[in-house]
Amino acid sequence: MQPVEHQHDPHKPPHPPQRVHPSIQDVADEAGVSIATVSRVLNSPNLVAPATASRVRQAVEKLGYVPNAFAQGLITRASKVLALALPDIHGEFYSELLRGADGAAKALGYHLLVASAQGTPADADMGLGPVLGLVDGIALMVTEPNDALLKRAASARIPAVVLDAPDPHHADSITVDNHAGATQATEHLLSLVSPRDAYFAGGPPENYDSKTRAQAFLETLKAHGNHVPADHVASGSFSFEWGERFARGLIKDGRLRGAGILAGNDEIAYGIIHAAEAEGLIPPRDFVIVGFDDTRLASLIRPTLSSVRVPMSDAGAKAVGLLVNRIKNPNLPPQRVSLTPTLVPRQTTASAPARPRPPAR
Amino acid sequence: MQPVEHQHDPHKPPHPPQRVHPSIQDVADEAGVSIATVSRVLNSPNLVAPATASRVRQAVEKLGYVPNAFAQGLITRASKVLALALPDIHGEFYSELLRGADGAAKALGYHLLVASAQGTPADADMGLGPVLGLVDGIALMVTEPNDALLKRAASARIPAVVLDAPDPHHADSITVDNHAGATQATEHLLSLVSPRDAYFAGGPPENYDSKTRAQAFLETLKAHGNHVPADHVASGSFSFEWGERFARGLIKDGRLRGAGILAGNDEIAYGIIHAAEAEGLIPPRDFVIVGFDDTRLASLIRPTLSSVRVPMSDAGAKAVGLLVNRIKNPNLPPQRVSLTPTLVPRQTTASAPARPRPPAR
DNA sequence: TCCCGGGATGAAAACCATATCATGAAAGCC
DNA sequence: GGCTTTCATGATATGGTTTTCATCCCGGGA
Structure with a gap:
């Protein structure tokens, strides 16, 4: 239960004392600087005087400030989140794939949003519709030539890579030989x-x-x-x-x-x-x-x-690598990577x- | 390669013909309505006249419009994404857990962002810092009493549930007996x-x-x-x-x-x-x-x-259930669920x- | 005929962080 | 000493959506 702050002073609307999520403005007020400075402290600390920076950091700490990722994403158009859509996530096979993908994502500064087709009709978008606008790219694995999601991604111009698929719709793809x-x-x-x-x-x-x-x-x-x-x-x-x-x-x-x-x-x-x-x-x-x-x-x-x-872990890692590469260079020609299994x-x-x-x- | 639109008419800046991501404004223009109406068609279709609605839907289709999740989240303060932080994601144990969590999340209309401690120092936040502001809640599993991430979540007032942990910091928890x-x-x-x-x-x-x-x-x-x-x-x-x-x-x-x-x-x-x-x-x-x-x-x-x-799949599902419940009712007293293994x-x-x-x- | 209610729609505020441009001050140069 | 640089910081536009409030038009009741 949050402490109810003193209830006097009812005529000071701009910033109520204890909001659920403090904004950059609250931090700025607390530290006695402008929001621009707060932003700089967080993103390019070398641009701001050490003394100011430390004051700001204290305010951040005190308020438990976490930058609102939505506002950030609205400006930067990037969430550092990749969707990984799999037919299923159960079993060693997918577990391996996921591990490789996770490792690569972490190394590249990205996060993984997993979605599985578990129980969803084969031609649906795995419930990914609502988050399509949230992810920077999609790595998609399909067992049957079902590309409803792929088509949506393409029409929404979201980078995509296809894992182990028969007909990569002109998208990047990873295949296992x-x-x-x-x-x-x-x-x-x-x-x-x-x-x-x-x-x-x-x-x-x-x-x-x-x-x-x-x-x-x-x-x-x-x-x-x-x-x-x-x-x-x-x-x-x-x-x-x-x-x-x-x-x-x-x-x-x-x-x-x-x-x-x-x-x-x-x-x-x-x-x-x-x-x-x-x-x-x-x-x-x-x-x-x-x-x-x-x-x-x-x-x-x-x-x-x-x-x-079958090097599934590699496949996962390569998929993420390819995807990140495409995000950074949207105009590359379609890439294809083939992985060779070993006996x-x-x-x-x-x-x-x-x-x-x-x-x- | 995107078709280069006709290059005449250089004096009409408001909406360039083919932007990378069409906005609600583009759809509104295309359909000849205001952005408010487009929003209504997408969110409460019953408030808008059938004829108008269908016209808007056509425009959405034509432009391949996907609502910008950042702008949405900025308003609604919800992403429908939950973070699932695990010590590792490899192996059957976590695979099961993940499956249960994924199933429950899908059923509740949420998505799962997975993060593993793989290779990160034990007391770090698993690189989740940047996405803390993006998720609606966190399900966290710790093998050792390390709660750096938990503390951050608490100070940022992000709902959290702890999986199988010794000392649930007054947060909801799932334990295995x-x-x-x-x-x-x-x-x-x-x-x-x-x-x-x-x-x-x-x-x-x-x-x-x-x-x-x-x-x-x-x-x-x-x-x-x-x-x-x-x-x-x-x-x-x-x-x-x-x-x-x-x-x-x-x-x-x-x-x-x-x-x-x-x-x-x-x-x-x-x-x-x-x-x-x-x-x-x-x-x-x-x-x-x-x-x-x-x-x-x-x-x-x-x-x-x-x-x-050990019913890991249940644990995953219950964790998500508890988390969603807490998101909807932030002021509930801490919940504890214990799962009993069977021989x-x-x-x-x-x-x-x-x-x-x-x-x- | 006038007014009211309600259905359909539009205008505009709010959400919050980033980035650009502007400003002020201090420091360096001839 | 007046000038240009450089550094630190502030003001502000911007991004796209939801939501509230206002507006308009139409039909029905008095």
Whole structure:
């Protein structure tokens, strides 16, 4: 409860004694200077005499003055806040991304406003409408080619960068070279098993990342001169359960033993391993498998999971970097940054699996 | 590249044809109304004639007008943005918290500005100084009793809530009842092993959560009528490596077999299990162990890890709820919300471990 | 016919910090 | 000693929106 100041002197309206938020004028009065001087003390201290400056600082302290960021922004047209719009913020993947973005933002003197599409209709603006005018730029990640928000940003002339998107609408973009990553992983698998034993257990069929990985898998197999049976490439979802289902399908047909599997992500791989384990089948003894994303879990489970590491933290940091760069140089041509994933081989591909029977030749 | 408008007519300064950000005045001109009417269309549409409203909306659309949030905030003194200041944003723990907070914020029409102490000195304001005037409130989590930011918020009269903190400075607070959680877990362990075989592998010695958990562990043991040897309660850090070190210490002395361990968090538990496994010791056959936090990993590793689930997502959501409530009712007495963790028993405590030798009696 | 009420709209104040320009004083120069 | 510089500071325009108050016009009641 704020102390009720003395209630005498009712004829002195300009500055009531105890306002909720003191303004620069209150500080100026308290220090006996003009508002211009207060502003200078706060922004370019070297322009003001030391004695005055310290008097002003005392007044600031005493009143608990915090410059009104709105008034500041109105003049400077900058809030030092960037919006980061993600499909979701849950899970290690986004956590990493956020960490990279946060670090870069802090280093560049910016702040991050996060927004997630969690539960909002896919084509909405993630509730960002009201703050569009508040942020200096937007880093946007979309899983499906949905760019309602991107279009709004463009029409409002707000700098934007797109993370990992199929069709960067002439905006800056960061992409992950899923093709290269999946190719690497597939080559690795093919060094252990025959192309005819290779499988791809993908994520959602409409997911761009997943599609790209599937395509790279197919192309690599073809490059090894092999026709790929359609049922060797499956899609489902990025989930543990789908991995289990996939594995059970393979087990039922007796095709898991000796197989080399590329999973759409680590989740799926864990599901596959889990379901296989229930049948006594363990990698790399009975089959080999590579995941995607290199989640922290990959090195904690036994056997440790070979996986393709996607540098999400870098992606977040680069996105912020690109965005800040664009804010400072609005007329640059569109920039594109591509990040290359790297294969991290672990126990699940440490050796070639036992073959149930010699390859028919 | 923006289209360069016709360059004739150099004598008409009031509103250059294509400004970067159209203002409400531009919209008003375009629609042939006053700015007051435009504002009304946007804020209380029922006060304006339908025909006029639609004309204004067309103009808004045409110009890609986005209200300047700074000017708005200057008047309304609200940004609908809340700051969420965390010690770190990495890892599942914070990810969960963030998810809960984000969901609640969205539901209440707010946005979240995240800030982490990552790399900043412990007593700094996390670089939040510049945006203090921009946010409507702050949710703050501190691991150590550091409240520089809290003090600043208080002196600037910015609503604040403290997450999981020892000394809520008369601010609203959310706490996790670590004591109850650890007591539950310890009781569970004591149903499987003798009190003399119980160990606590804690986190950082100065960490409040860890201290509380240690204390509950001790009290529970004492309640079971047992003196607890000092070396049964250790502290280190919240890390996998510390868990490994702790386990190796126990193994060296031949005390791991038959032990019942409460780990300060899941990380530590994983480290212990990992180090034990290297020696062929596996829970629950050779020892039993309970973690803390119930990370997703707990149910994915084999054996699955018993753990104490801390409802971080709820904590985040409640924090935002409390904060918004305080913003709307600034004169409420300080609120305190306590969240109770729940034990999730899994395989690592599925049965009593084999005892190396009968207890000396 | 006159007046009143109310719906629709406009004019202008207020919000607060920054930046430009102006002013005053002190210091340096020939 | 009168001049120009330089330094410290003050006065003021500016930014864009919300909101209050005033105005205008129209229709209905007396």
